[in-house]
Amino acid sequence: MVKKKGLLLVVSGPSGAGKGTICKELLKDNNQIKLSVSATTRSPRAGEVEGVNYYFIGKDKFTDMIGKGEFLEYAQIYDNFYGTPKAAIIESLENGQNVLLEIEMxxxxxIKEVYPEGxxxxxxxxxxxxLKNRIVGRGTETKEEIDKRFSxxxxxxxxxxxxxxxxxxxxVEKSAKEIEGIISSEKNKVSRYKNNIIAKFKEEL
Amino acid sequence: MVKKKGLLLVVSGPSGAGKGTICKELLKDNNQIKLSVSATTRSPRAGEVEGVNYYFIGKDKFTDMIGKGEFLEYAQIYDNFYGTPKAAIIESLENGQNVLLEIEMxxxxxIKEVYPEGxxxxxxxxxxxxLKNRIVGRGTETKEEIDKRFSxxxxxxxxxxxxxxxxxxxxVEKSAKEIEGIISSEKNKVSRYKNNIIAKFKEEL
Structure with missing residues (x-):
């Protein structure tokens, strides 16, 4: 068999397009895909669980990790940092596990800059x-914010x-199925595995 | 909705790898895929049906079609010509129908030279x-031919x-499923449909 690394699936798009719902559907009864957990310096909210919703870490630790290049990406939003720790993801991918990352654009x-094979x-x-209807429907944004998002x-x-x-x-179900098709086909891509294939058959000669 | 052209699926590989069996499995209960029918100048064998196994045409007609560029590919094998007529395939693709072509390398x-978007x-x-076992198992080739194929x-x-x-x-079933994943994902490829997508949303502005 041709040994296959896991895929880093980066799901993004405009706010309100439904990334979150699709990812939730995709993870349902699916042990082929592991959700990436972000790190943040903000305090946990009620009900949030360490290692499930976020890794909650201190600001010193966070800036230290930035310095060591330990994030695939990070951003500062007001006073808090949010980031995607690299090590756990790389380890999962090496073990053949697919990793799902839902993230803003x-x-x-x-991530594309540091991991273009995603x-x-x-x-x-x-x-x-x-899109507008969905953002309005959420009821979490003011009319001004909605107009801005739309434009x-x-x-x-x-x-x-x-x-x-x-x-x-x-x-949502159709969208998740389409992502499953993408995962399946990426595992059949020559550009990804050609060296492994040629090496495997060469062994037999 | 984004209008999508059909895909030309070109299935090839070494003799004995099992292209034919996979294609048969893929076409079973599948009206999303149409099998391309080749043209040939050889005489029909017992049981072969015009338009199903081949289009049986005369040598004059065949060379006339070559001259007019009406084949996606063609080859002469001993005294007979074999080719893939272009017109029917292009028409199907334009109508959004996927076309399957099982063909030697x-x-x-x-085909890749004239239709790289396949x-x-x-x-x-x-x-x-x-591979060797399968070719031996067929029992249609001499030992010499088998050794030559293998090398x-x-x-x-x-x-x-x-x-x-x-x-x-x-x-075979797993292989056919993988091709279905490829078909699905190709319909989600940005490189194939980006102009249609951007045009569709531009209309709404």
Whole structure:
């Protein structure tokens, strides 16, 4: 058999496109995929569990990790840092485990720079109108914020050219199935495994 | 919705790897994929049906079609010509229908030159030993022919670098499933549909 490394699946796209719901659906009854857990310097909220929702670490430790290049990406939002620790992900990938990372577009861009062999998936809303409805439906944003998001959305969609795949999120189950198809096909890609294949058959000569 | 053209799936690989069996499995209960029918100048054998096994055409007609560039690929084997007519395939693809083409490696190479947007899939045997067993098992070739095929097989496998995907054919059903994953994921490829996507959302602005 050809030995296969795990895939780093980076799921991103405009806010309101439904990345989170798709990822939750994808992880349901699926032991082929491990969700990446972020680190943060903010305090845990009620019900949040260390190592499940986040790794909660101190600011000194966080900046120390930044200095050592131990994040795939990180960002500062107001007073807090958020980041994706590299070590656990690399270990899982080496063990053949796929890792899922749901992340906003700026973070995805950083990851592509340091790990271009990741599989970059862009989640699209069925339409801009539908995107607006979803953001309004959440009821967590002011009218101004909603208008701002909406006017950014088309610009954001143009960034799709930096991604490998797109998912038009009309139906969550269908979208998750499509990502499963992507995972399956990436494991059959010649560009990923050609050296392993040729080496394997060479052994037999 | 983003309008999607059909895919031309070109399945090739060394003789004995099991392309034919995989394609048969893939077409079973599948109306998403249409099998391409070749044209030939040889006479129909008992039981062969026009338009199913081959399009049986005269030598004059065949050379006329070559002159007009009406084949995706063609080859002369002894006194007979064999070729893949272009028109029907292009029409199916435009209508969103996927077309499956099972073909030897020389033909696949010709097709890649004229239709690089095809999806090129290389079927591998689990091992060279297994490849040999399968060719011996067929009982249609002499010992000399078998040895010749076997000594060519590694060279043939090196040509995998010209293909998009590989399938290690250990189990026919699993192999067909993997091709279904490839088909699904190719329909989600940004490089294939980015202009359609951006145009679709631009309309809404």
């Amino acid at each position: 700026q973070g995805a861009k950083q 599989v970059f998936i862009f989640v699209l809303p069925p339409s801009l109108e539908e 950014c959305a088309f610009e954001e969609i143009n960034q799709i050219v930096n991604y490998d795949y797109f998912i038009v999120n009309e139906d | 020389q033909g696949a190479k010709q 999806v090129f899939i290389f079927v591998l045997p689990p091992s060279l030993e297994e 060519c097989a590694f060279e043939e496998i090196n040509q995998i670098v010209n293909y998009d995907y590989f399938i290690v054919n250990e189990d």
